[in-house]
Amino acid sequence: MSLSRGSIAALMSLTVLVLCLLLAPIAPWLVKWPAALTVPMTEWVGAGMSAFLALFKPLARGFSWAMSYPMNAAGYVLGQSPWPLVIGLVTAIGWVLGGLRMALLGAAGLGFVLLSGYWHQSMNTLALVVVSVPLAMIMGLAIGILAFEVPRLRGAVQAVLDVMQTVPTFAYLTPLLVLFGFGPVVGLIASAIYAAPPMARNVLLGLERVDAEIREAAVMSGGTRRQQLFLVEIPAAATQIMVGVNQCLMAALSMVIIAAVIGGFDDIGWEVLLTMRKAQFGPAFLAGLVIVVFAILIDRMSAKLAEPRQRHDRRVSWGILLLGGLMSVVFFSQDPATFGAFDSLAEAVDRGVGRFTANHGATLDGIKNGAMFYGLLPLRIGLDDAVLPFTWGFKWTAVHSAIVYGVAGLLAVFLVLRGRVTAGIVAMIVAGILVTGISQLPWPFVLVGVGAIGWISGGWKLSRLCVILLVLIGVSGLWERALLSLYLSGASVFACAVVGGALGLWGALSKTAWAVLRPVCDILQTIPLFVFLIPVLMFFQIGEFSAFLAICMYAVVPMIRYTRHGLVTTPPDLIEAAESAGATRMQILREVRAPYAAPTILLGLNQTILYAFAMLVIAALIGTTGLGQSIYLALGQADVGLGLTAGAAMAILALVADRLVQGFAEERRRALGL
Missing domain, CATH: 1.10.3720.10 (MetI-like)
Structure with a gap:
């Protein structure tokens, strides 16, 4: 059985990830970017x-x-x-x-x-x-x-x-x-x-x-x-x-x-x-x-x-x-x-917020702590380090890791037998990321993984560009901070894709829903970034969860708009052909509208990613880590070197994500003959 480009890329990435995790105890430099490969770029x-x-x-x-x-x-x-x-x-x-x-x-x-x-x-x-x-x-x-x-x-x-x-x-x-x-x-x-x-x-x-x-x-x-x-x-x-x-x-x-x-x-x-x-x-x-x-x-x-x-x-x-x-x-x-x-x-608002947080402080803390302990923290440092007795009620051990890998392996076998080889390999990669955490991913895996995605998206030229740009971040000594920024922006983009995609679908299926969603989107798109910090601070105070919410509030609008626009602009002749063939409304949505809307939805995802990175730096005011915090600290200290290198690293992450998503969108447009 010949493997597709996606399967080859996923298999290469999985191989590098497995080798790095196996060799990490004897070669810790595979996990953290080696100091020998850095230069005093900031200075x-x-x-x-x-x-x-x-x-x-x-x-x-x-x-x-x-x-x-x-x-x-x-x-x-x-x-x-x-x-x-x-x-x-x-x-x-x-x-x-x-x-x-x-x-x-x-x-x-x-x-x-x-x-x-x-x-x-x-x-x-x-x-x-x-x-x-x-x-x-x-x-x-x-x-x-x-x-x-x-x-x-x-x-x-x-x-x-x-x-x-x-x-x-x-x-x-x-x-x-x-x-x-x-x-x-x-x-x-x-x-x-x-x-x-x-x-x-x-x-x-x-x-x-x-x-x-x-x-x-x-x-x-x-x-x-x-x-x-x-x-x-x-x-x-x-x-x-x-x-x-x-x-x-x-x-x-x-x-x-x-x-x-x-x-x-x-x-x-x-x-x-x-x-x-x-x-x-x-x-x-x-x-x-x-x-x-x-x-x-x-x-x-x-x-x-x-x-x-x-x-x-x-x-x-x-x-x-x-x-x-x-x-x-x-x-x-x-x-x-x-x-x-x-x-x-x-x-009165000040007093009301004070009373509300005093009366419902336990509930708000529960929401914040639940999201942090069971979502954001495991994604950042991995289940291996995030699962502790005082949060999850037990200590994560090698047995638990083996169970996760075993379940992922069974899922991979099931998908491969059904002909979905790439999805099966990706399931194993996701399991490794969940156990390890985004901020602790081995740097060779990140480079190979991004290079492989670039190869699928736009060929070797894009692959080389992405790898070279990421190497520049590592050489500058900002690799760990870049992964922290990647973790929070990635979590926010995923949440926006799920919520925004669902709301966009709802707006496409219901004119009443869009009549409600449209003015909300209009208002959210005109609000300057700074203002998004106020409501989250009112209820959840300073912290990473507040930053996550602020990023999601700002970045979700493009996903809603582009998803809805892509679904409602399907050519009528395609819909008529599907209806003539006896397709139901859900079949038309799944088999006709969604594939045709894919390039537009990917452009919405592209905009969501750029919005998330833009808001990530503003969110440094209320408690983020990573490159955003470095840029904000550089501003306070008038440190031009740190400010420019950290800003350039953030721009590189946004640029790489932008080029990768644009490549997939262009590929879908070509496949549809657009």
Whole structure:
């Protein structure tokens, strides 16, 4: 019987795993990455970057000083402008963009911000966004045009954008802190850098999609290349570019909140961080809601720029502005900080959370400890070390390991006899991982296993790339921390795949279910990462389980959306053919819809993985280990070397996972003839 590529790859991985586990007692270097194979990468990178940054520090400090003026000006204008005028301006913009519904959304949103008592902090946050977004848009527009105009550079630009979007957000802050100094300008610059890639991608995509007829017409008109680009092609790509503006705004807002960690600026992000550190969950929750309101307003209004819009009577918008001006005169002496209508509600939430955790502390601890002792901990360090008398009620022994391997062996034999050779071998590999734990897996097995998956997914080229990138992590001395990050992100992605896949299936089968799920997904996708920490801290405090929940809450949405989208977009002719053959609804779902949706679902899994890695670093604030914690510690110590190497290691893990899943998705598309 000839073995398939999957069976050969699985057999190679299993062989290496068995050999490493058998030889571990006499060759412990097979389990932990040998110190002899590491180099002081952190010190080298730190020294090199410090020398490099020192050359540009005077210029950077001058730029920081220059950028403080528009930032302070924007903050002064927004902070000193009467609040009725600001609300009126946003409401008028809402009317122009989307009519009555958008105007009411703007008025209600900023009304909530006013009544929250965080008006001044919110205006400071808005000032950072107002200054950082134009910078990001200019950089993104320039990069996108450059990549389009110089095809030779397109591959390199795409690679740089990939790296910029996979490098954790905190990793941006460490070198910027050294270069530009402490303060809000660092957050502004970090936001501009972080928000530029989505703008650049959409500019490039929009220009590539301009119809050939439009280009030919521009050439026939006799215009210069510059005129063709700016007068014809960019206007033709305006819809896609506006999508980039939307993503740019959301990325800038998200990064401004994160940058509050080092900004020390009296903005809403700092307010959230301060109240969380003081365990004032009511005020933290209220400040988090303000961020959510801003995110929804910015998302909805900027999204309208990318849609065909109805023309609304401009006189109404001028009337709204006039009303705002009149209200400004009436409430001229009214300090917006005195409103605070929700202060008592925030205090009530704080007291309520305190009472709830006091009354149900045993239940919450039971949930947290159960998940840790019977799920996360065994996955991290293996059943061999996690099963103890005070948790499981007995001590794990070699007999128990033999039983697990025996059961896995019987399952493998059963699957092989049914012709599913690859599944049988994988069952044995899973048993070895469960007994050993992800964080204690032998490094040769990890390299061979990932290389084998890369070979199946995209051939030898992808296999070599994945192995080389992982070797770089080992050589840098971050192997153990990388496995810890891999464990927590892997557990989160698995949970998101199960829960998100089930919810996506439910949404595909029931329009009522999707009517409920869709607004929830919309809200979760607009919430900045920082805010996800608040609800889990309110009930489960600092710890790995809280980090796990926060990652799942953030990363589950792509899995829901892509699963549902893949299942509902099956071509009608395929469904009609299956119905004509007498297939039941479940048979159609299993045999027609699911296979056709597989590439889309895999793309959802890809996005879930990237979301999980992005949130993993933010979750370091509430108790994760691994690379995320290293990046956060490097930020606190201004250790550029550790911050960049740990950030690069995290980006490598995300990049490897991204390429592997994309390879499988592409293979499924080819198999379906798409």
